Amino acid sequence: xxxxxxxxxxxxxxxxxxxxxxxxxxxxxxxxxxxxxxxxxxxxxxxxxxxxxxxxxxxxxxxxxxxxxxxxxxxxxxxxxxxxxxxxxxxxxxxxxxxxxxxxxxxxxxxxxxxxxxxxxxxxxxxxxxxxxxxxxxxxxxxxxxxxxxxxxxxxxxxxxxxxxxxxxxxxxxxxxxxxxxxxxxxxxxxxxxxxxxxxxxxxxxxxxxxxxxxxxxxxxxxxxxxxxxxxxxxxxxxxxxxxxxxxxxxxxxxxxxxxxxxxxxxxxxxxxxxxxxxxxxxxxxxxxxxxxxxxxxxxxxxxxxxxxxxxxxxxxxxxxxxxxxxxxxxxxxxxxxxxxxxxxxxxxxxxxxxxxxxxxxxxxxxxxxxxxxxxxxxxxxxxxxxxxxxxxxxxxxxxxxxxxxxxxxxxxxxxxxxxxxxxxxxxxxxxxxxxxxxxxxxxxxxxxxxxxxxxxxxxxxx
Numbered sequence: 462x463x464x465x466x467x468x469x470x471x472x473x474x475x476x477x478x479x480x481x482x483x484x485x486x487x488x489x490x491x492x493x494x495x496x497x498x499x500x501x502x503x504x505x506x507x508x509x510x511x512x513x514x515x516x517x518x519x520x521x522x523x524x525x526x527x528x529x530x531x532x533x534x535x536x537x538x539x540x541x542x543x544x545x546x547x548x549x550x551x552x553x554x555x556x557x558x559x560x561x562x563x564x565x566x567x568x569x570x571x572x573x574x575x576x577x578x579x580x581x582x583x584x585x586x587x588x589x590x591x592x593x594x595x596x597x598x599x600x601x602x603x604x605x606x607x608x609x610x611x612x613x614x615x616x617x618x619x620x621x622x623x624x625x626x627x628x629x630x631x632x633x634x635x636x637x638x639x640x641x642x643x644x645x646x647x648x649x650x651x652x653x654x655x656x657x658x659x660x661x662x663x664x665x666x667x668x669x670x671x672x673x674x675x676x677x678x679x680x681x682x683x684x685x686x687x688x689x690x691x692x693x694x695x696x697x698x699x700x701x702x703x704x705x706x707x708x709x710x711x712x713x714x715x716x717x718x719x720x721x722x723x724x725x726x727x728x729x730x731x732x733x734x735x736x737x738x739x740x741x742x743x744x745x746x747x748x749x750x751x752x753x754x755x756x757x758x759x760x761x762x763x764x765x766x767x768x769x770x771x772x773x774x775x776x777x778x779x780x781x782x783x784x785x786x787x788x789x790x791x792x793x794x795x796x797x798x799x800x801x802x803x804x805x806x807x808x809x810x811x812x813x814x815x816x817x818x819x820x821x822x823x824x825x826x827x828x829x830x831x832x833x834x835x836x837x838x839x840x841x842x843x844x845x846x847x848x849x850x851x852x853x854x855x856x857x858x859x860x861x862x863x864x865x866x867x868x869x870x871x872x873x874x875x876x877x878x879x880x881x882x883x884x885x886x887x888x889x890x891x892x893x894x895x896x897x898x899x900x901x902x903x904x905x906x907x908x909x910x911x912x913x914x915x916x917x918x919x920x921x922x923x924x
Contacts, residue, residue: 476566535850714801735781749804757799852898
């Protein structure tokens with residue numbers, strides 16, 4: 462453990478929704494939900510205005526619409542999230558060379574490698590305030606919650622304490638005082654199944670967990686998990702802040718507050734994750750031969766299955782098809798709390814898709830009825846499809862975004878980040894004067910979503 466509070470955790474508040482509100486003046490101060498817009502969609506992020514109505518991440522879009530029918534339901538714009546994230550990460554790397562991104566909107570920073578004269582609480586507090594102001598400046602007004610502590614665990618817990626737009630510094634020596642009254646779910650990896658197992662043993666708070674012997678914890682939750690919980694319950698965490706390493710695989714995973722039991726929902730999530738993996742592969746100029754899925758069951762048993770192609774691919778439809786096939790061989794009847802898709806065996810060349818995409822529903826447009834993780838699939842070149850929230854340009858009226866579409870009509874609100882809330886106009890879906898904005902992701906069949914969900918991120922999603 463460090464002697465000083467020198468690990469900083471930054472988490473952009475309601476990131477996807479905040480970017481949409483920033484770029485769409487008419488949505489500022491109103492409930493916004495980003496994710497799947499179809500019947501089997503899943504909420505990726507909800508603005509704080511929507512959270513007041515009980516909307517949260519990983520909730521089905523159907524339930525979100527029932528709770529907050531007046532919210533704007535948008536499919537997401539990865540190019541905007543990625544550009545914003547890159548600006549934030551650049552600011553963090555100016556602060557320290559040791560930055561560990563967890564996803565597009567979340568990162569650890571090692572302040573021991575910063576230019577601070579010392580790491581006393583007043584010094585790091587003032588520094589974090591300046592950092593948050595700089596982040597707001599480069600993102601056009603987005604807010605971030607920051608926590609600072611003697612370890613990654615404590616910094617992560619601290620950043621969750623005063624959301625949104627908060628700053629909490631945990632002085633060295635006070636870690637257990639902070640943790641003891643908290644519910645055990647504050648510890649990464651303690652999801653519903655583990656929390657229920659601990660509850661049955663009379664363990665509700667971190668203080669309760671601290672008093673349990675290592676042997677008893679191992680008996681309750683298994684050896685590996687028990688050792689980890691025992692260490693964190695005593696505020697012991699010596700994990701270093703690790704900057705990005707050479708990419709050996711590309712993967713995406715999501716942890717869910719409520720165990721998943723619907724197989725079609727899981728298949729949709731894998732399809733969405735496969736789309737993001739494909740997007741990342743293409744962006745990096747890579748492809749891969751081995752497709753792997755990761756499934757963590759309700760009892761915390763983690764399974765993985767993989768299959769290897771004769772030649773590498775970066776095609777979303779191929780990755781998704783293989784991932785769904787791997788899922789079919791697993792018994793998930795008890796519930797699933799984590800799903801992930803990865804591609805390894807990376808290469809810098811691609812052979813034509815061996816399977817084609819003629820029969821794959823994931824290649825037939827925005828697939829709004831496929832579950833997002835968390836943004837909608839971009840449309841294919843075979844049809845003009847207008848996803849809610851998409852940036853568009855009209856030859857005469859200028860820039861705007863898709864308010865909604867259906868029955869051969871697309872409705873556009875003409876406004877931008879720099880202009881006030883503008884007028885709404887409707888056009889035929891094939892109107893030759895209406896175009897996808899140049900900034901929109903052009904690649905077909907790929908999802909556009911944020912980064913891998915880690916245990917630390919899973920904890921933040923419960924906030």
